[in-house]
Amino acid sequence: MNTRAILAIVRKDLKVAVQNKGVLLPMIILPLILFVAMPWLMAYGPDLAKATNTSFSNMDEMLGHMPVGLLHELSGYTHDQQLIVFILMYMLAPMFLIMPLMVSSILAADSFAGEKERKTLEALLYTPTTDRELFTAKLLGSWVAAIAVALLSFIIYAVMVNAAAWHSVGRIFFPNWMWIALVFWVTPAVAGLGLVVMVFVSVRAQGFQDAYQTGGLVVLPVLALMIGQISGVMYFSLGVVLIVGLVIWLIDVVLLWFASKSFRRGELMTKF
Amino acid sequence: MSSPVIQISSLTRRFGEKNAVDNLILDVQAGEIFGFLGHNGAGKTTTVRLLNGVLEPTSGGAQVLGLDPQTEGSALRARTGVLTETPSLDERLTARDSLSIYADLYNVPRADVAVRVNSLLAEFELADRADEKVGGYSKGMKQRLALARALLHKPEVLFLDEPTAALDPVAARHVHTLVENLARREGCTVFLCTHNLVEAQKLCDRVAVMEHGRLVALGTPADLTRQYVKRLDVDLEVDPVQMELVLPILQGLPQLVIGSPKQEKDFLTLTLSGREAVPELLAVLVQKGLRVYRLAPQEANLEEVYFALHGDAQ
Numbered sequence: 001m002n003t004r005a006i007l008a009i010v011r012k013d014l015k016v017a018v019q020n021k022g023v024l025l026p027m028i029i030l031p032l033i034l035f036v037a038m039p040w041l042m043a044y045g046p047d048l049a050k051a052t053n054t055s056f057s058n059m060d061e062m063l064g065h066m067p068v069g070l071l072h073e074l075s076g077y078t079h080d081q082q083l084i085v086f087i088l089m090y091m092l093a094p095m096f097l098i099m100p101l102m103v104s105s106i107l108a109a110d111s112f113a114g115e116k117e118r119k120t121l122e123a124l125l126y127t128p129t130t131d132r133e134l135f136t137a138k139l140l141g142s143w144v145a146a147i148a149v150a151l152l153s154f155i156i157y158a159v160m161v162n163a164a165a166w167h168s169v170g171r172i173f174f175p176n177w178m179w180i181a182l183v184f185w186v187t188p189a190v191a192g193l194g195l196v197v198m199v200f201v202s203v204r205a206q207g208f209q210d211a212y213q214t215g216g217l218v219v220l221p222v223l224a225l226m227i228g229q230i231s232g233v234m235y236f237s238l239g240v241v242l243i244v245g246l247v248i249w250l251i252d253v254v255l256l257w258f259a260s261k262s263f264r265r266g267e268l269m270t271k272f
Numbered sequence: 273m274s275s276p277v278i279q280i281s282s283l284t285r286r287f288g289e290k291n292a293v294d295n296l297i298l299d300v301q302a303g304e305i306f307g308f309l310g311h312n313g314a315g316k317t318t319t320v321r322l323l324n325g326v327l328e329p330t331s332g333g334a335q336v337l338g339l340d341p342q343t344e345g346s347a348l349r350a351r352t353g354v355l356t357e358t359p360s361l362d363e364r365l366t367a368r369d370s371l372s373i374y375a376d377l378y379n380v381p382r383a384d385v386a387v388r389v390n391s392l393l394a395e396f397e398l399a400d401r402a403d404e405k406v407g408g409y410s411k412g413m414k415q416r417l418a419l420a421r422a423l424l425h426k427p428e429v430l431f432l433d434e435p436t437a438a439l440d441p442v443a444a445r446h447v448h449t450l451v452e453n454l455a456r457r458e459g460c461t462v463f464l465c466t467h468n469l470v471e472a473q474k475l476c477d478r479v480a481v482m483e484h485g486r487l488v489a490l491g492t493p494a495d496l497t498r499q500y501v502k503r504l505d506v507d508l509e510v511d512p513v514q515m516e517l518v519l520p521i522l523q524g525l526p527q528l529v530i531g532s533p534k535q536e537k538d539f540l541t542l543t544l545s546g547r548e549a550v551p552e553l554l555a556v557l558v559q560k561g562l563r564v565y566r567l568a569p570q571e572a573n574l575e576e577v578y579f580a581l582h583g584d585a586q
Contacts, residue, residue: 004376004379005376005377005379008373008377009373016365118362118363122326122356123360124377127349127377128379266326269321269326
C-alpha cells in the first residue's frame with residue numbers, strides 16, 4: 001500500500017469537502033443544536049416547567065414505563081435529577097450516533113458522487129494508485145473525519161452536560177461506561193456504515209445532493225433505536241450498546257466486502 | 273526512433289452492442305509524435321483508457337513500455353502522463369495544491385516536489401495565480417494546469433486528448449512547441465488524440481485515422497496524402513497577355529483538368545486528375561505557345577485525407 005498516495009487523496013478530498021457549504025454547514029449546525037443547546041434546554045427543563053406551572057407528568061409517566069435496569073441505574077438520583085440524567089444520558093444517546101453517520105455520509109457523498117458531478121475522478125484514475133489504494137483512501141478520509149468530529153462533539157457534549165446539569169446534580173456524572181462504549185466502539189462502526197452505504201448510493205446518484213438525500217435513509221435504524229428507547233422497549237445499557245456495536249460492525253464488514261468487489265477502475269470509468 | 277513503445281494487438285472494447293474500439297492493431301515507436309484522428313465517438317478516448325489500464329478490453333490486448341495495462345496498470349501509469357479531454361481539475365483547490373497533491377500521487381521525490389511544482393507553474397505561466405482557486409481560471413488556464421499535472425512526473429509516454437481544444441491560438445502554439453520539445457529533445461513519446469487536422473499535420477510523425485472504432489488509415493501525413501488524395505490542386509501563372517487564351521485550352525482538357533479553374537488576381541487555381549497530369553498539362557500548354565511562368569502543385573494536407581476517408585460524411 002502506497003501510504004503517501006493514500007494520504008494525498010485523503011488530503012485532497014478533505015480540502016475539497018470543507019470548502020463546500022453543503023458539507024460544512026450541517027457539520028457545524030447539528031452539533032451546536034444537539035450538543036450545546038440541547039443539554040442546557042433539557043437541564044433547565046424541570047425548572048422551567050415549575051416556573052411556568054407546567055406539568056411534567058408526561059415525562060414522569062414515560063420514566064415509569066422504562067425497563068427495570070434503567071430505573072435501577074437512576075435510583076441514586078432525586079426525582080428532578082432522574083429526569084435530567086435520563087434525558088441527557090440515555091434519551092440523547094442514540095441521537096449522538098446521528099453525528100458520525102451524518103458526517104461520514106456527507107463526506108463520502110462529496111468524495112464519490114461529488115467527484116462524479118465535478119468530473120474530477122478521471123484524472124485520479126490515471127494516477128499509479130491501485131484500485132485498493134484508491135478505495136482505502138476514499139473511505140479513510142471520510143471515516144477518520146467522521147470519528148474526529150464525533151469525538152469532538154462528545155467532548156463538547158460532556159462539558160455542556162456536566163455544566164448545564166451542575167445546578168441540579170451538583171457533580172460530574174457524565175459520561176458513564178455506556179457512553180464510553182458508544183463513542184469508542186459504536187461510533188466508528190456507525191461512521192463506517194454511513195460511508196459504505198454512500199459508496200453504493202453514489203454509483204447511481206447524479207451528484208452530491210442526490211446521493212446525500214438518498215443516503216439519508218441510513219439514519220432510519222438510529223431513529224428506530226430512539227423510538228425503542230422512548231417507548232421503553234429497551235434502553236441503552238452497556239450490554240445493549242456493545243451488542244448494537246457488534247451488529248453494525250458485522251454489517252460493515254459484509255457491505256465493505258461487496259463494495260470493494262465492485263470498486264474497479266473500469267467500473268468507475270463507465271459509471272462515473 | 274527505435275522499438276515500439278506501444279504495441280496494440282486486436283484490441284476491442286464493446287459497450288453493449290456498440291464496438292467503441294474494434295480490432296485495433298498498431299505500433300507506436302519511441303520518441304514519436306503519433307496522431308490519433310477521428311470524429312467524436314471514433315474510439316480515441318476509449319483507446320487511451322485501455323492503454324492506461326483504466327478500462328478493460330473486451331478482447332485483444334496491448335503492451336505499453338513493455339507492460340500490460342491490465343495486469344501492470346499501476347507500474348505503467350507511473351510512467352505515462354494523460355491529459356484528459358476535460359481538464360478534470362478540482363476547482364476548489366488552488367493550482368499549487370492541485371499539483372502538490374498529484375506530485376504525491378505520482379510519487380515525485382518529496383525533496384523535489386516544491387521545485388517541480390514551481391517550475392511547471394512558471395513554464396505554463398500560472399505562477400502569478402498559483403495560490404488562487406482553479407474555479408476562477410479561464411478555460412485556457414485550466415487546460416495549461418491539466419497539462420502541467422500530466423507532466424509532473426516526467427512521463428515517458430504522454431497521452432494528450434484534444435490538448436488545444438479550449439486554447440486560443442497563442443496558447444495552442446505554446447502547447448505545440450512544448451509537445452515538439454518533449455518529443456524531439458527529451459525523447460518522450462506523444463500519443464496525440466485530436467480532430468484538429470492542422471495540428472496533426474504540423475506535429476505528427478505518423479497518424480492513424482479512426483472511424484467507428486476501426487482503424488481506417490495509418491502512415492505518415494505524406495504517405496496518406498499520396499495514398500488517399502488523388503486529385504491535385506495547382507497554381508498556374510502564364511504571361512498576363514495570354515491569360516484569355518488559357519481558359520478555352522483548359523476546358524478542352526477534361527481528362528486532365530477537373531471542374532472549372534478559379535481565377536485569382538494574376539494566376540489560376542485548377543484541380544488536376546492527379547500528379548501525373550502535371551507534365552502532360554505543361555506539355556500541352558507549351559505546345560499551344562503559352563509562356564508558362566509557374567505551374568505549382570499545392571501540397572495536399574491531412575484535411576483532404578480525412579475528407580477523402582470520410583467522404584460519405586461530406
